[in-house]
Amino acid sequence: MxxxxxxxxxxxxxxxxxxxxxxxxxxxxxxxxxxxxxxxxxxxxxxxxxxxIQTCSICHSLTEDDICSICQAYDREDSLLCVVESPADVMAIEQTGSFRGKYHVLGGRLSPLDGIGPEEIGIPALMARLQQGQIEEVILATNATVEGQATAHYLLEACKHLPLRMTRIAQGVPQGGELEYVDSHTLGQALHQRLQFK
Missing domain, CATH: 1.10.8.420 (RecR Domain 1)
Incomplete structure (x- = not known):
């Protein structure tokens, strides 16, 4: 033109x-x-x-270094791991100031119809991390979409043999909603009111 x-x-x-x-x-x-x-x-x-900017070699979030500042932080709980779909979800949770554990970013969610299985979203890397035995609780903070729920259920089944407490963020996050669009207060409440995932 x-x-x-x-x-x-x-x-x-x-x-x-x-x-x-x-x-x-x-x-x-x-x-x-x-x-x-x-x-x-x-x-x-x-x-x-x-x-x-690259992905952290431990949690797969965004960083300019090999290991991100959250993974390097000594004042965060190594035994508490929050599993999210994307770096945007890490940013959303960090804005609440309510979480003092560490993260694992899957890089997506399961969607068999689109050909996205466990290998495509890095579930093997998460499982390897969990099998090291340092983590005691896993908070599944995948989005409240059909795919996010399916990913959470898959992870629950995959971790049944591990000595872990599995929790899911409380539903204060609207069904079908994306974490990065939820206000900080609602997301903070959802983290604090998480329930045992069965």
């Missing part, structure tokens, strides 16, 4: 969630016409993030 580079920018912006062609075009126009300096800052920040 305006130029091949502009069209390229519009297409690049469309990879963002919920950004359609019109929204991408408005963003591109705003960046180019009104915010060139900020566009440069955005480009540099995106470049740095892509080149320096």
């Amino acid at each position: 305006f130029s091949p580079k502009f069209d390229e920018l519009v297409q690049a912006l469309r990879i963002l969630p919920s950004v359609g062609p019109k929204s991408a075009q408005r963003m591109a126009l705003n960046l180019i016409m009104k915010n060139k300096e900020r566009a440069e800052i955005l480009a540099n920040a995106l470049h740095d993030a892509v080149n320096h």
Whole structure:
């Protein structure tokens, strides 16, 4: 339309969630016409993030180092592990200030119809971590979606032979909801009111 580079920018912006062609075009126009300096800052920040952020070798959350700051923290409970689907869920729980254990990020949830099984979401890495014997309680904090519930049930069955207390975050999180969109108070309450998962 305006130029091949502009069209390229519009297409690049469309990879963002919920950004359609019109929204991408408005963003591109705003960046180019009104915010060139900020566009440069955005480009540099995106470049740095892509080149320096990786997954933690222990919990699989985001970090710039081999091991994230939460896994390295001495003031957190090593025996308490919260299993979540994504780094966004870690961020949501951390914002509550209610959890002092450690995390394991699955990197997704089971969805057989989409060909996503235990291997695709890193369940073997979680099981290896649990078999080391340091963890006493596992909080299953997968999302309250059908796939999230199926993932929690799969993990419960897979861990039956281990000497662990398995809990599930309390339902204060709406059914079908995503953790990253739940307010901090509700999520904090859900963590405190977790129940034995049977």
